[in-house]
Amino acid sequence: ELKVEQNPLFLSxxxxxxxTIYCNYSTTSDRLYWYRQDPGKSLESLFVLLSNGAVKQExxxxxxxxxxxxxxxxxxxxxxxxxxxxxxxxxxxxxGYALNFGKGTSLLVTP
Amino acid sequence: xxxxxxTPKFRVLKTGQSMTLLCAQDMNHEYMYWYRQDPGMGLRLIxxxxxxxxxxxxxxxDGYNVSRLKKQNFLLGLExxxxxxxxxxxxxxxxxxxxxxxxxxxxxxxxxxxVV
Numbered sequence: 001e002l003k004v005e006q007n008p009l010f011l012s013x014x015x016x017x018x019x020t021i022y023c024n025y026s027t028t029s030d031r032l033y034w035y036r037q038d039p040g041k042s043l044e045s046l047f048v049l050l051s052n053g054a055v056k057q058e059x060x061x062x063x064x065x066x067x068x069x070x071x072x073x074x075x076x077x078x079x080x081x082x083x084x085x086x087x088x089x090x091x092x093x094x095x096g097y098a099l100n101f102g103k104g105t106s107l108l109v110t111p
Numbered sequence: 112x113x114x115x116x117x118t119p120k121f122r123v124l125k126t127g128q129s130m131t132l133l134c135a136q137d138m139n140h141e142y143m144y145w146y147r148q149d150p151g152m153g154l155r156l157i158x159x160x161x162x163x164x165x166x167x168x169x170x171x172x173d174g175y176n177v178s179r180l181k182k183q184n185f186l187l188g189l190e191x192x193x194x195x196x197x198x199x200x201x202x203x204x205x206x207x208x209x210x211x212x213x214x215x216x217x218x219x220x221x222x223x224x225x226v227v
Contacts (some may be wrong), residue, residue, distance in 0.1 A: 009151075
């Protein structure tokens with residue numbers, strides 16, 4: 001069974017600071033996705049990582065994938081309030097179909 | 112494009128009542144999924160379908176049934192609702208997977224269901 005663990009689950013950070021969210025998974029996979037969810041809303045795709053060493057950046061967010069370590073990171077640079085949301089990582093197993101989600105990281109950026 | 116559309120958006124049921132949630136996608140995706148989201152639990156897969164006429168159980172299938180009679184629609188049924196089924200339900204769809212191609216999932220806006 002594929003297990004996906006995110007940490008931290010809750011994160012309060014000041015504007016302008018940097019931080020990293022970690023996503024570990026338990027079995028081999030080379031498909032890793034990051035989603036953002038605002039309160040009461042649906043999930044919005046942020047990044048798609050499909051190979052070892054993949055790195056994607058969008059604005060203040062950068063995601064990377066290390067398939068050998070079974071680890072993905074979502075790095076936040078110089079946080080702003082608009083980044084406050086819940087971030088999910090999801091892993092697609094090599095022998096399966098559906099994505100397995102972590103429990104999410106609830107991020108609050110304060111002035 | 113509408114993408115993935117779920118109906119209804121909100122519903123309150125009494126224990127024992129039945130209902131069907133409808134999911135429709137206009138992206139010609141092969142795969143469709145139903146997830147439920149509960150506080151602190153992330154998203155858990157209820158059932159999924161890899162093509163028209165096929166369905167399979169996910170992580171938490173008990174108390175739910177599904178049907179995929181048409182490629183664009185995926186229905187989730189609750190035959191006898193229980194308070195434990197109070198949740199937010201998300202439908203998603205994705206492309207076929209062949210040898211490692213992207214299976215990024217696109218989500219509907221969710222259905223907030225309360226069972227009293």
